[in-house]
Amino acid sequence: RVLETKLCWSVCCTALLWRSHLEKSLSRKVERAMMQTQVLVDQFVLTQPEAWQRLLLIHAAGLPPKWKVEQQLAEILMSLGCTDSALEIYQRLEMWENVIICYQMQNRSGQAEKVIRERLAVCETPALLCYLGDATQEPVHYERAWEISNHRSARSQRSLGLLYLRKEMYEDCISCFQKTLALNGLQSGVWFSMGCAALKTDNF
Numbered sequence: 001r002v003l004e005t006k007l008c009w010s011v012c013c014t015a016l017l018w019r020s021h022l023e024k025s026l027s028r029k030v031e032r033a034m035m036q037t038q039v040l041v042d043q044f045v046l047t048q049p050e051a052w053q054r055l056l057l058i059h060a061a062g063l064p065p066k067w068k069v070e071q072q073l074a075e076i077l078m079s080l081g082c083t084d085s086a087l088e089i090y091q092r093l094e095m096w097e098n099v100i101i102c103y104q105m106q107n108r109s110g111q112a113e114k115v116i117r118e119r120l121a122v123c124e125t126p127a128l129l130c131y132l133g134d135a136t137q138e139p140v141h142y143e144r145a146w147e148i149s150n151h152r153s154a155r156s157q158r159s160l161g162l163l164y165l166r167k168e169m170y171e172d173c174i175s176c177f178q179k180t181l182a183l184n185g186l187q188s189g190v191w192f193s194m195g196c197a198a199l200k201t202d203n204f
Contacts (some may be wrong), residue, residue, distance in 0.1 A: 009054050010061040013040055017069060024076045034080060037073040041066065067093055074098070077102040078105075100131050109135050126153040139163055158190055170197040 020036040024088070044066040074089040081157035088100040095163040096119050103112035117190035120128050126145040130153070145156035161176030177194035181187060198204065 009043075009049050010056060010058045010063045012054060013043060014061040014063045016040060017063070017072070020076075023073065024072075024079065024096055030076065034073070034076045034098070037069065037076060040069050041073055044069070054135075058166070063123075067184060071095070071195065078102070097127060104134065111126065115135055126156060129154050130159055133163070137163065151179075152183065154180040157183075161190070162193065165193055165197055168200075168202045173197050174201070 008117055016036055017040055018128070020033040020040070023036075024032040025032075062145075070089050070093060074086040074093075074095075077083075077086040077089070077168050081103050083102050087099060090098040092094075096115060100112050100115055102109060103109070103115065113132065116128055116132045116135060122130065126149040129141045129145035129148070132157075133139070134144070140161035142156045145153050146160075149156065157176045157180035161173040161180065163177060164170075164173035174194055177190050177197070181190055
């Protein structure tokens, strides 16, 4: 009934946004969720209804800003495999980590590395260093991420461990897996990989 009413723009938009959020994980309804979210994004640039009508109950409804709605649209597009469309949104919003993920999904590692290095020139973060390690497959970047995070980046040790595992450096990968699991034990894939490495080294 809330979705059918025309009395309050902010309540209608918030209700539709939440319905889209709930439906985006359902295979039968994800396309409808995408179209609904696109309609919501378009609502922000329309001239009707007037400003005073849009502001009615705006704080009570909890309608997020336009960029948050666009972010949800990009997430849905990614789930549908529309990475080019999602990439355009992320670039406009300057969500660089998501831009990097899009490039990686498109197997454009060179472009991903370019963006990563540009952002690292602005600010060096553990996440960006891990992405650079993914792009170059060089362990030094994961090690640097581990250091600047004060040994709190579980992601860097997980990625480094997987890199060593692919290179069949089992002792080194077990050490990395132990470090990442000490920070976050809820990594079932890491537990399995560490078990496989332990079997290779007869470390029971």
